[in-house]
Amino acid sequence: MKGQAAVMDGLIFMLIAAGAATLLLFTSSLYSASTNNQIMKIYNQEYGGNALVALHYAKDNNGAWFWNELRGRFDAGVTSTDIAFYLSSASGAKQVWENLTYSSPAGGTTYLCFKGIGTNYCCGENSSGFSCLRNNPPDEFVNRTVYTSSVKITSDTTIFLKLFY
Amino acid sequence: MRKGFIGPIGDDLPSIISIVLALGLFFSGVTYALNTYNQKISDMELLKGSVEIARAVMENGTVSTVKTKKADEVAYSYSLFYDAYLNDAANSCPAKAHRFSYLVADSSSGDIQLAKLVICTWRR
Numbered sequence: 001m002k003g004q005a006a007v008m009d010g011l012i013f014m015l016i017a018a019g020a021a022t023l024l025l026f027t028s029s030l031y032s033a034s035t036n037n038q039i040m041k042i043y044n045q046e047y048g049g050n051a052l053v054a055l056h057y058a059k060d061n062n063g064a065w066f067w068n069e070l071r072g073r074f075d076a077g078v079t080s081t082d083i084a085f086y087l088s089s090a091s092g093a094k095q096v097w098e099n100l101t102y103s104s105p106a107g108g109t110t111y112l113c114f115k116g117i118g119t120n121y122c123c124g125e126n127s128s129g130f131s132c133l134r135n136n137p138p139d140e141f142v143n144r145t146v147y148t149s150s151v152k153i154t155s156d157t158t159i160f161l162k163l164f165y
Numbered sequence: 166m167r168k169g170f171i172g173p174i175g176d177d178l179p180s181i182i183s184i185v186l187a188l189g190l191f192f193s194g195v196t197y198a199l200n201t202y203n204q205k206i207s208d209m210e211l212l213k214g215s216v217e218i219a220r221a222v223m224e225n226g227t228v229s230t231v232k233t234k235k236a237d238e239v240a241y242s243y244s245l246f247y248d249a250y251l252n253d254a255a256n257s258c259p260a261k262a263h264r265f266s267y268l269v270a271d272s273s274s275g276d277i278q279l280a281k282l283v284i285c286t287w288r289r
Contacts, residue, residue: 006177010179010183014183022194024198031205050267054269102281103279103281104266
């Protein structure tokens with residue numbers, strides 16, 4: 001009877017220790033996940049800020065300043081189709097867009113969004129190719145993690161660089 | 166000698182084995198948690214170093230040279246090795262290095278053009 005009691009004590013102790021160890025493992029995995037998220041957040045915000053600064057220095061395929069060209073188009077009130085054409089054609093700023101997605105940690109799920117009075121759409125790749133649409137990126141992106149950086153380009157238009165994961 | 170008596174230690178052997186197993190399990194958990202913590206701190210330091218190096222390289226928003234004295238000093242202060250290169254240039258980054266890319270305005274060739282700056286960092 002004495003031996004059985006000792007074994008029972010040992011087993012109970014083992015159960016408590018296993019519980020404590022499981023709790024520790026659970027806590028450390030939570031900590032690990034939250035620091036990973038923190039790392040990704042810091043890096044992506046750094047990337048977004050730098051990319052928008054770099055775009056200030058960018059020239060399109062015709063040698064014109066990219067930012068000025070966009071600003072001129074928004075002041076002239078062009079449509080999203082015109083912006084899509086400008087960003088995707090070899091006679092526009094295709095090279096700028098390719099450089100952006102090539103360097104972006106999000107790759108093909110990088111979007112440039114424009115918001116202002118009468119302007120509200122995002123440009124990027126979707127299943128039908130490159131386009132600038134109000135419902136870009138597609139609806140299935142709604143649950144993805146997104147990192148956003150922004151800069152005001154005209155008095156009423158703001159550009160948002162969105163990186164989806 | 167009492168019937169079934171193995172000895173003072175022998176009698177407690179079943180409970181000793183389970184207690185040792187339990188302690189082993191518990192301390193394995195503690196060691197694992199500590200290792201995870203140290204690994205994450207190390208990763209955070211690598212990232213912080215990488216971001217600081219990138220800031221040192223892109224001081225004016227443009228990049229004229231990917232290796233600057235200030236970037237070297239930052240890498241030294243974080244006790245890490247780094248390499249920085251534009252686009253797909255040759256580099257000395259080991260396979261396990263952390264790589265972070267940035268979009269930059271490259272002015273090294275005189276005319277400013279967009280380029281992908283890659284900063285890779287690894288432990289000394």
